[in-house]
Amino acid sequence: MTAQSLRETEASSDCSVDVAIMMCTYNGAAYLEEQLESFNGQSFGNWTLYVSDDASTDATRDILADYQQRWGEERLRIFDGPRQGFGKNFISLLKRPEVQARYYAFSDQDDVWFTDKLERGIDRLELLTKETPAIYGSRTRLTDAVGNIIGFSPLFSRPPSFQNALVQSLAGANTMLINQAAREVLLQLPDDAAVVAHDWLAYILVTACGGEAVYDPEPTLDYRQHGGNLIGANTSFKDRVTRFRKMLSGRFVEWNDTNLRILKVMTPLLTHESRITIGHFEVGRRSGLRGRLCELRKSGIYRQTIEGNLSLFLAACLGRI
Incomplete structure (x- = not known):
């Protein structure tokens, strides 16, 4: 219709x-x-x-x-x-x-x-x-x-x-x-x-x-896009560098912690597949390098661009995920 x-x-x-x-x-x-x-x-x-x-x-x-x-x-x-x-x-x-x-x-x-x-x-x-x-x-x-x-x-x-x-x-x-x-x-x-x-x-x-x-x-x-934006488009090279620095600083870890706390509260509403994904993601975040990369791969997480996935991989290697 x-x-x-x-x-x-x-x-x-x-x-x-x-x-x-x-x-x-x-x-x-x-x-x-x-x-x-x-x-x-x-x-x-x-x-x-x-x-x-x-x-x-x-x-x-x-x-x-x-x-x-x-x-x-x-x-x-x-x-x-x-x-x-x-x-x-x-x-x-x-x-x-x-x-x-x-x-x-x-x-x-x-x-x-x-x-x-x-x-x-x-x-x-x-x-x-x-x-x-x-x-x-x-x-x-x-x-x-x-x-x-x-x-x-x-x-x-x-x-x-x-x-x-x-x-x-x-x-x-x-x-x-x-x-x-x-x-x-x-x-x-x-x-x-x-x-x-x-x-x-x-x-x-x-x-x-x-x-x-x-x-x-x-x-x-x-x-x-103007000086009063709370959140901008993040499309310029400078914006991407700033975003990447936030990831390496541990901000991405804090954001993931916050979102995972909410998902835990919402567990009864989640699908079985989502719970499996979260399980691998959480174990990977707590593991050493080898286990971390293995569990994160099993979780199936991905970003939309090659650049985004490269930054995600680097964050995983550095334990900033």
Whole structure:
């Protein structure tokens, strides 16, 4: 079923498809209006925007209030965030009982969505059964602060899987769309869980529980690169060197520790295959060089690029995994 035919059936409550757009804001006034207008221009129109603002001190709340007045409170709802970082803010928004839909889209405050972003994601996920946890993500087009195109995020070609998710995030949260079954998985997260990155965690948990991850090689939005980015595109040589240094410094070990603690809590939801992968991964991390390489190979972990796999191998050799 295409998004066009879905829109034709929206009059029936049993067949309607709706999307909850979830956006977390913090001092985002500079680019917020352009993003809001890109929502308004979506070819798929049955959406509601839910915003969790983490105590902005600029004009962010004023802009949101203005759009809420124009669109109506049923189209735009605003909440106060937990003030514990962007990852926790998104998870807290996802867990709000007021947020109800068939699909859920994560959004940044400073991007610009292509007009068919929601439509394309819905078309892909509608091919799967609603009982299957599913997540859709795409490549992004990169722009500078004023909107000039400066490149694209890396193009991945290897299949999405839990073995990939365990050591690499596949797509940015700003491109992601998840279904209700995937949301049910994420709702099982403990409230006090430490979150490295909500996009990476969503990819890990959905695939660990036997769900489907769909990667779209075509961009769905302009990802603005500017001085206020919490997380940039990491595409330049300097960015890659910085990321590699973090890996060697032990940061990657800390991230894996955090994700594995969450997976341990979520064990009852994991597939048998995922548990085997985790077992080899954990034993390998605790073993000497020879055993480490052997167990990590048995785990099946991989990254999407040759460069990424070389850095993963070096990290394994140095015990930084």
